[in-house]
Amino acid sequence: MICIREERPVDIENVRKLNEKAFTQAFGQAPEADLVDRLRENCSNILSLVAVQNDQVIGHIYFSPVNISGDKIIEGIGLGPMAVLPEFQRRGIGSQLVQAGIEILKRRGYTFIIVLGHPEYYPRFGFKRASHSGIRSQWEGVPDEAFMILILNEEAMIGVYGIARYRNEFDETV
Template identity: 40%
Template structure:
């Protein structure tokens, strides 16, 4: 991964909505994740400053990361995802830049915990660890190594079942 690329990051604006949809469609080659982002924008779980774009040195949006409200048991937390990168920018640090900026923004807002359901070999670089080790789970079966959690401030992760925004459906 090229970590020296001059990525800049910023929160999305209303003019970025179509671009974010294009990035997400290109990254996943299907509509489910792009539709989820659109549905989350209309959900009470949406936190505008936690929808983050990574822009290349020409100001072109290349990567995207979204954090929305979730809960671990009764404790407020965030959910990371969907995250997406245009195929030509994958493995260049665009995704890492967007995720890191999102986590930093969440930390600055006083958030404590973030959950993610994703690649077990990717998210630990940001400090995520297996949720099961903290007594955190989901109501539906998922691969244990794919469900991870992060304490943004060192507070102990609460035990409990993750509840995602309604837009996520039955997960």
């Protein structure tokens, strides 16, 4: 039985270990573990969810503020990093974390969620190429298909286009 809930202070060390393990296994390094700690310290307006099984933290997803600045500036949220312990991957836990996050953010009145991630994974949750809505990444060289948006409030997004900016803490990681 897997429970998805908001991170508690007691989870912080386990979330760090989980990110270290999952990202090191996937990419040989895990700067995302530091990124999560820095965002948690510097930014109160975040959503951090954990997947827990038998009191063990087996998955984690993080959302932090992203601004889109064009003719007007609008604040939404960015998905990531997210990770699932290697031995629990490909069992739908990542999907449960994404879906739970989307539901909570909808209820909290967010207008959009941005993600920079695998183009074959996120469309299953409704994410679409951000460039089709006139929204671009702040970073050079990001593949167009990897930069995606899920619009939660169509009306609030009318006339919104421009560059989506994550918090500065991401610049050291991306």
